[in-house]
Amino acid sequence: MATFEFKLPDLGEGVVEGEIVKWLVKPGDQVVEDQPLAELMTDKATVSVPAPRKGKVLKTHGQEGEMAKVHQILVTLDVEGEGTQQSPTPPHAAPGAGSDQAIARTAPGAAEPAASEDNRAWEHPRTTPPPAKVLATPVTRRMAREHGLDLAGIPGSGPQGRVTKVDVLAAINGSGAVATQSFTTHAPAPLPPLTSSAEDERIPLKGLRKKIAEKMVRSKHSAPHFTFVEEMDATELVKLRKRLNDSLAAAGETTKISFLPFLCKALVASLRQYPALNANFDEARQEHVIRKQFNFGIAAATDDGLTVAVVKDVDRLSLRQLASEIARLGSAAREKRLKMDELTGGTFTITSLGQMGGLFATPIINHPEVGILGVHKMRKRPVVKDDQIVIREMMYLSLSFDHRVIDGSVGAEFTYSVIRQLENPELLFLEMT
Numbered sequence: 001m002a003t004f005e006f007k008l009p010d011l012g013e014g015v016v017e018g019e020i021v022k023w024l025v026k027p028g029d030q031v032v033e034d035q036p037l038a039e040l041m042t043d044k045a046t047v048s049v050p051a052p053r054k055g056k057v058l059k060t061h062g063q064e065g066e067m068a069k070v071h072q073i074l075v076t077l078d079v080e081g082e083g084t085q086q087s088p089t090p091p092h093a094a095p096g097a098g099s100d101q102a103i104a105r106t107a108p109g110a111a112e113p114a115a116s117e118d119n120r121a122w123e124h125p126r127t128t129p130p131p132a133k134v135l136a137t138p139v140t141r142r143m144a145r146e147h148g149l150d151l152a153g154i155p156g157s158g159p160q161g162r163v164t165k166v167d168v169l170a171a172i173n174g175s176g177a178v179a180t181q182s183f184t185t186h187a188p189a190p191l192p193p194l195t196s197s198a199e200d201e202r203i204p205l206k207g208l209r210k211k212i213a214e215k216m217v218r219s220k221h222s223a224p225h226f227t228f229v230e231e232m233d234a235t236e237l238v239k240l241r242k243r244l245n246d247s248l249a250a251a252g253e254t255t256k257i258s259f260l261p262f263l264c265k266a267l268v269a270s271l272r273q274y275p276a277l278n279a280n281f282d283e284a285r286q287e288h289v290i291r292k293q294f295n296f297g298i299a300a301a302t303d304d305g306l307t308v309a310v311v312k313d314v315d316r317l318s319l320r321q322l323a324s325e326i327a328r329l330g331s332a333a334r335e336k337r338l339k340m341d342e343l344t345g346g347t348f349t350i351t352s353l354g355q356m357g358g359l360f361a362t363p364i365i366n367h368p369e370v371g372i373l374g375v376h377k378m379r380k381r382p383v384v385k386d387d388q389i390v391i392r393e394m395m396y397l398s399l400s401f402d403h404r405v406i407d408g409s410v411g412a413e414f415t416y417s418v419i420r421q422l423e424n425p426e427l428l429f430l431e432m433t
Contacts, residue, residue, distance in 0.1 A: 001282065004077045006052055008068050010339055011042050017069045017137070018042040020062050021207075025075070027056045037075055039336065045142045046304065046336050055079040067135065067162070135162040137214065142222075142283065143168050208304040208354045209316040219367040222283060223354070223402040227362040227416055228411045232419040233385075234378055239261060240425045260298065261322035263350055263375060265428045266421035268294050268315045271348065274414045278347045280368040281402055288370070291293060297349035297366055298326055307333040308366055310346045360396040369407055373405060373418070374398035 011018055018040035019368045020262040020350035025037050036048040038060075055077035062068050093415075133158040134151040136144075140163055144151050147168070154171045156163040196202060205213060238261070245256055271278040271294065294315045309329035317325065332338045347367040378395040385392065397419065401411040421427050 002079050002159070003058060004055060004079045006037075006075045006077060007071050008040075008049070008074045009070070009340070011040070011070055011078075011344075011357045012078035015042045015070070017067045018047075018428045020064050020066055020068050020212070021046055021065060023060055024048070025057050025060065027057050027059055031055060031057060031077070038068075041208060041211060042343075047338055047340050048336065049074065050339075051075075051077075053077070053079060069178045111317045136164075138164050139302075140168055142218075144171075147172050149270070208327065212305050215367060216364050219365050222367065223281070223365050224368075224404060225362070225365060225400050226403045226408060226411065227398055227400045228415050229360045229396055229398045230249055230415050231394055232417060233383070233423050237422050237425045238378075238393045248320075255320055255323055257319055257323045259375070260350065260424065261319045262425065262428060263373070264311070264314045264322055265319070266298055266418050267296065267348060267350070267373065269419035269421050269427065269430070270414055273417055274410060276410065277401070277406060277414055278369050279372055279405070280347065281405060283368065291347040293345075293347065295347045297369070298329065299349065299351040299366075300330045301353075302334045302336075304336075307338070307343075308346065308349060309333050309338055310344065311343050312345065347374070352376075358393075360398045363398060363400045365400055365402055370402040371411075371414075372398070372400050385427050 008018075009351045013406060019042075021041050023038050025031055025035075031037065032054045033049045033052065034050045037051050038049050039046055040049055041047075057075060059076040061073050068074055077348050092411065095341055106128040135156060135158070136151055141151065142164060144154070144163075149171055151163050151168075154163050154167050157166045157167055184348065187370050199246065241262065248257070250253055275290050276288070278291050278294060280291065281287075282289050293313060295310050295312050296314050297310050299306055299308050309332065311322065311329065314322065329338070329342060331426050332342070346366060346369055349369055349372045351363050351372060357374075357376035359375050360376055363372045365372050374397065376398065379389050381394045382389050382396060383392045384390075397415060399411060399415050399418075
């Protein structure tokens with residue numbers, strides 16, 4: 001019998017583990033290449049992990065509800081006619097380095113990403129056990145590092161001895177540790193549980209909702225947000241969209257273009273003028289990483305919570321191609337069929353509730369990006385144009401930025417650039433291929 005040990009591959013930037021939500025196979029099952037093996041939930045979304053090759057499942061490693069770590073064995077397969085093998089070790093991983101290493105990936109033309117804390121541990125000898133041997137989320141690790149604490153010395157109260165944020169907060173308050181980085185803010189002391197009556201309903205924060213909560217807290221904790229709101233006249237954009245959709249319908253095509261593809265094209269044009277916004281912020285190295293690809297996250301509401309799928313190479317897609325890709329990713333998100341690379345690599349995010357979008361909002365940045373666009377409800381309103389009161393299609397745009405690297409004036413100029421593109425939609429054709 002020849003066996004193949006399939007190790008959990010890289011789950012994306014900064015993600016070192018995922019919760020096993022559901023096993024889709026069991027020992028004895030025959031699987032084919034790309035067949036889903038398990039559903040894993042990270043702090044980004046729930047994803048299906050596909051089989052790297054065909055074979056017979058000999059063993060699944062880990063129970064539902066437990067955490068699976070990147071680069072640890074997930075499934076052992078019987079593959080006929082071959083010797084015992086392991087799934088390839090990623091090029092940046094040192095042998096035996098442990099599963100907590102996050103292997104960074106660099107987009108073509110992009111700046112080299114930062115090595116993870118565990119990767120750097122292999123560059124310098126150390127006498128204390130590496131953090132990879134301690135169960136903890138990336139947020140918890142960062143909190144401990146900022147306060148100069150060694151996770152190995154903190155008792156974990158979570159499942160399998162996991163060190164939680166509450167444990168780190170308790171250690172901070174008990175030891176009087178002082179933050180070691182200039183950008184750190186001290187976390188408050190843990191609060192006592194609330195009392196409740198028999199009529200109250202308690203709903204545990206778990207699953208994707210818990211991951212969303214952790215990510216939002218991380219973003220607000222690390223990035224000082226500022227939001228700029230302005231209204232725009234969408235009348236000409238509405239007319240253009242109607243003409244294009246009427247033309248598609250007359251040609252017998254079922255594709256219908258929403259406003260999102262137009263927003264994407266307007267963002268590409270404006271980000272070319274303000275490249276500092278098409279970027280990520282590397283917390284480990286405190287570096288502003290300007291990306292050369294235009295990969296936009298599109299927030300989609302699902303039954304489990306908000307999921308951000310990433311449309312890759314937006315600048316290379318036509319309006320019709322963008323419409324099809326956005327629709328495909330939205331369906332995949334709702335049906336939990338998104339692949340790992342469809343959840344990572346974002347450089348900017350758009351969030352919209354369509355006709356429920358309200359007047360305006362203060363969207364939270366999708367970490368580690370530095371900007372996000374919130375799109376709101378379009379309303380017909382009387383406005384003054386050329387000294388005449390006319391009825392126009394008006395809406396607000398809300399943009400939030402990371403104030404560490406984006407100044408207020410730059411954020412405002414960028415917003416007006418986006419509005420200029422959308423109010424004069426013929427300019428968008430310069431960004432269409």
